[in-house]
Amino acid sequence: MIDTDYYLSPVMVNYFVHSAIGRGRRNMFLATTATQDFGNQGLSYAKLALINAEKIMNTSAAFAQPGGQTQANMIHLKADQIVGEWRDSTYGIGGGRIPYDVNTALVPAALRAISTLSAAGFYPSHPEWNTTAAEYAQVWEDNTLQFFQVTVPVSEAKTLVTNYTAEAGYGFPSHAANITSDVVYHGLSLMGNDNQPIVKVMNSDDCFRHFLLNSTNQTQLTAFVNQTANNILQPFPVGLSNPVGMLVANPAYGGDAVYAANWTNSAYHGTVVWSWPMAMMAAGLQRQLGRCADSSPPDFCADSNVHGNVLAAYNHLWDIIEANTPDLSTEVWSWLFQDGKFVVEPLGALPGATEGDIRQLWSLTFLAVMRDSNLR
Structure with missing residues (x-):
């Protein structure tokens, strides 16, 4: 599935930024260590959230560049898969490679959230994301x-x-x-x-x-x-x-x-x-x-x-x-x-x-x- 990448950052904003209870649990959550052996074992949730955000920033960058608003630069299903978002049946999205919901909503929503999280200090190694992610989001929203x-x-x-x-x-x-x-x-x-x-x-x-x-x-x-x-x-x-x-x-x-x-x-x-x-x-x-x-x-x-x-x-x-x-x-x-x-x-x-x-x-x-x- 490709759509699941884009849900984490909006949820984190909703809870850890907009909720008083969530703000009080932020540090404990980010310090938690993954225990399941999916290649993530031993990594902190802060590190996993950073990995997720880096992937979104990297894969959305080409479309956000001047003149980059082309189909080739949009988010595609994985090459060897016929499904990749919630309509995960054979004809769910008609065999399409570029899903509507992911590209027009989930990508810009995740980028907006990354910008907000960066401003709140969640990604100290990428303070520039406060501005860059918002700029990317605007291009994805509008184009x-x-x-x-x-x-x-x-x-x-x-x-x-x-x-x-x-x-x-x-x-x-x-x-x-x-x-x-x-x-x-x-x-x-x-x-x-x-x-x-x-x-x-x-x-x-x-x-x-x-x-x-x-x-x-x-x-x-x-x-x-x-x-x-x-x-x-x-x-x-x-x-x-x-x-x-x-x-x-x-x-x-x-x-x-x-x-x-x-x-x-x-x-x-x-x-x-x-x-x-x-x-x-x-x-x-x-x-x-x-x-x-x-x-x-x-x-x-x-x-x-x-x-x-x-x-x-x-x-x-x-x-x-x-x-x-x-x-x-x-x-x-x-x-x-x-x-x-x-x-x-x-x-x-x-x-x-x-x-x-x-x-x-x-x-x-x-x-x-x-x-x-x-x-x-």
Whole structure:
């Protein structure tokens, strides 16, 4: 897995910098010595954190240099692996080599965290990271989304959704009449199977950026939060909204029958609902809306159409979440279309599917995520 490298520094900031309890435990934690023999035995946690940060700084440097904003300099899956982030099934990111979530959110979030940790004295051998990591983060924040953006004109979008509905064969309506403007989303990955430049699957991974970043490119931020809101508000297969939850993938705009075949309601990372991305999206939208109370709020807060759209998406998402409360502690679940409506179906009950598992922390995310009644 490549994504796990990028979680440590944001967690360290949240606990050891922003938490009073964590600050009191910092020295004890950093002095702890690794005991497991994974090649790390005998190293202090301070040394391991430094190794992690050095790797991130080194692998992100090329993209951050003047003129370095190319696909070649982005973070790729390991050469001999077909998976490397949370969508770790065969067609999870469509065979892509450059994942959306890692490059547009996890890398810049880790860099921001390294900058903060450096300023707090965590890396005494690299005091320059306070500035350098922040500079790298800015470049990654501002220059990665464009690689993944897909814009589908109205007439083409209607055709694609209508064709997908027929190819999928479940009998649900296309809702194509809902499409009144260009459909904008960000693909799952780059360099996909069968020479696909972008894996054209609308998805829920915008949540990483909303939850982990407070980006400052105002034009980009306004457009990004707005397209996320649009896709949450629109019903599947136009968007991600479904009575059983927010779907993690919608292949309707792929333009090839292979999309309908690979992202199904029985695929582990197909047109299914995962609990923790839904929680992250809810928390991420809340964080972005919360920025509107800052002394220098983002521009989208003053745009009544966009702010209203994001607020509507937040509440629509929470309405769906609350309607599916009995299933929120399940890792993943699916649906059937019966008698003209979508109904919850355990993923493991479908042919060839994988069973969802409650016995892991990310199946219990909603214990820590609650609706903000002030945003109703």
